[in-house]
Amino acid sequence: MDTISPCHFVIFGATGNLTTIKLLPALYHLERAGRLADALEFIALARRDWSQDDWAEHVQLALQSKLGEAFDGVIAARLIDRFTYVRGDYSQPEAYQALMEVLSRPKSGVCENIIFYLAIRPADFLNVVTHLHNAGFSGKVARHRIVVEKPFGEDLESARMLNMQLHTHFDEEQIYRIDHYLGKETVQNLIVFRFANSLIEPIWNRNYIDHVQITVAEDKGIDSRAGYFDSSGALKDMLQNHMMQLLTVMAMEPPATLDADALQDEKVKVLRSIRTIPREAVNSYAIRAQYSAGTVGNEEAVAYREEENVADDSTTETYVAAKFYIDNWRWKGVPFYLRTGKRLQEKMTSIFIRFKHPPQQLFQNTSLQNIEPNWIVLAIQPHECMHIELHAKEPGLDMNTRRIDLKAPYRDEGEASLDAYETLLLDIIDGDRSLFIRFDEVEWAWQVVDPILRHWAVADSYVHTYPAGSWGPDEATRLFDSDDQNWRNQIEQA
Structure with missing residues (x-):
């Protein structure tokens, strides 16, 4: 074109x-x-x-x-x-x-x-x-x-219908589907972090990484969006699109070039490799919940069902947590835990990568026998930084350890922050489609979440609750594969 x-x-x-x-x-x-x-x-x-x-x-x-x-x-x-x-x-x-x-x-x-x-x-x-x-x-x-x-359709069938009708009048190269998360500078920086640092790529696989957490937390409620949100919910509003894009950027293979098709090809490969969730096992892979009354910061918050224009018996989820497995050579067996919710304790979009324990416990007879694993934290908003957590010996006669936190802010002091739309609008004008969503990406992302949507559509009406101002329902911990896995809620650990 x-x-x-x-x-x-x-x-x-x-x-x-x-x-x-x-x-x-x-x-x-x-x-x-x-x-x-x-x-x-x-x-x-x-x-x-x-x-x-x-x-x-x-x-x-x-x-x-x-x-x-x-x-x-x-x-x-x-x-x-x-x-x-x-x-x-x-x-x-x-x-x-x-x-x-x-x-x-x-x-x-x-x-x-x-x-x-x-x-x-x-x-x-x-x-x-x-x-x-x-x-x-x-x-x-x-x-x-x-x-x-977005949203590009309401489910797999409607997304396919929308694509078919758009293609009746416009070629795919003429269609620019916006997911504004891809325009964020810190999300684009994930690609640079992955593929411009030779010390990262060799350990970015199942041999070293225990699991990945992607959290998109909002401290606000639905504001005046009840008409849209109550018919959509957190799964369609956030996880199926924004969070799936973050997952694909984190998990994809190095593209041959940075051209639009090369980038989109690799993201589609990730989506096609995500293990299909058995319909009878959806409750083991995903959980939904609504916020109840509580306190967010210093503000009293009503329950979701008490929000204006929300039905008293609404079962729409304001929180969703799910786990996915990417069944390919790089990621086989590594769980990706995704969660998003409204009225959570604070606003945060971050990716937490936890590494495996060393293969040999050399310090099992010392005070270091329960040493914590290493983490890389990629904070996207409102914090814009990268943290790498390592362990080192404390000065002194005993074999004691302390955690060293290597911090790298995305911006130097005084550097301006741009909204995602500046980049996306300029790319539209220039005809660059690399940060936009191709039709097969849309369809495969819907296909990934389709078993969850179908199950929730016919499941009984019970939905878990969590107090506004918390980090979500306690039941979300049941998704983890092992007892030493848990949700990480802070960029920096105490």
């Missing part, structure tokens, strides 16, 4: 939360960095009966609210000047006629490369794609690009 720079960037749902909170600040940062071509124009399409001045005021207020003291009015004015606001209901053909009129008179001449960003409900994707096709925008000669946000 050619990567001729696009002339237009159309945002559907331009007044929604995603655009306001994520896309506009990211575009502002790209404008400030000089990464947007002079010829690139933006079209904001939304239902609100706004004028161009109303849109300009909305953008300025949104950026001021997000950026605070870092807001620069000159940069904001340059970005606003790129935009044309189009009022239209994207479910109606008239909106596409209005869109066509604007696209037919670009400031910098006519081009056939347009980005369509669907910052809308996933339920409306196919409706918009069909209208784009009917309006003549899906042609495979003109290399338009269409961007869709």
Whole structure:
């Protein structure tokens, strides 16, 4: 696929939360960095009966609210000047006629490369794609690009149907499926950590690693997302997509190159190697729970079923923990434990790698006989750092040990932090698909969790609970393969 720079960037749902909170600040940062071509124009399409001045005021207020003291009015004015606001209901053909009129008179001449960003409900994707096709925008000669946000389907069957219908109008190379976790700098750094350090790769396998834990913890509840979350749950909202992406990056083989297809091929190999969970054994592989009332920090929190717009008898999980085995040469027998939940003790996204005990216990007759195994901790957010825990002898006459924690922060002091969307939007504009999700990745990720979804759909209504402000239900420890395995809740151990 050619990567001729696009002339237009159309945002559907331009007044929604995603655009306001994520896309506009990211575009502002790209404008400030000089990464947007002079010829690139933006079209904001939304239902609100706004004028161009109303849109300009909305953008300025949104950026001021997000950026605070870092807001620069000159940069904001340059970005606003790129935009044309189009009022239209994207479910109606008239909106596409209005869109066509604007696209037919670009400031910098006519081009056939347009980005369509669907910052809308996933339920409306196919409706918009069909209208784009009917309006003549899906042609495979003109290399338009269409961007869709997760979730990509609600289960395996719906994901396959969505892919089939998208492919009716667009080639796979024209479709950019966003998982914003892949745009995070610290997640991209995992690839560098894995493959740019010769001392890591030789020990990154079943011979040395005991198990891997991936934790995505949130201290907040569902806020105003009950309408979406209560029909989705933590398994679909987080584990099936974000956490599966982290797992594949951690477990994949070195790609031949950093091209999109080479990276995606290796991630798909991991997903295809994950052991199928027997339906009769789902309870041994996964556990679900809801938060009950409790205290998070200094804030009192109500139970999930007491949240606004949540049914009194809801069985939707706000917490899920699961274990997976990757049955390939590198990882055979190594459990990968994944957990995510809302209203947990603190916000944290981290990967914990625990190594095996040394093969010979040389210190069994000394005070070191119960020495703890080594860990590598890769903290993604809000902490951005790497820790390696080693053991060394304490100074003195006796054979006593102490743990040495080697710390490496991701950023040096004063280095700016970017949101994931800056990277992803720039890649969309440049035509680089390496940080996006290919259709077979979507389908295999759904296939991995499908036995859990099917079992929970017909299982009895009982769901475990955990107090808000805790680290989840006690029952989650039953997933571990041995007594010396347990959830690690802290970046640094006491």
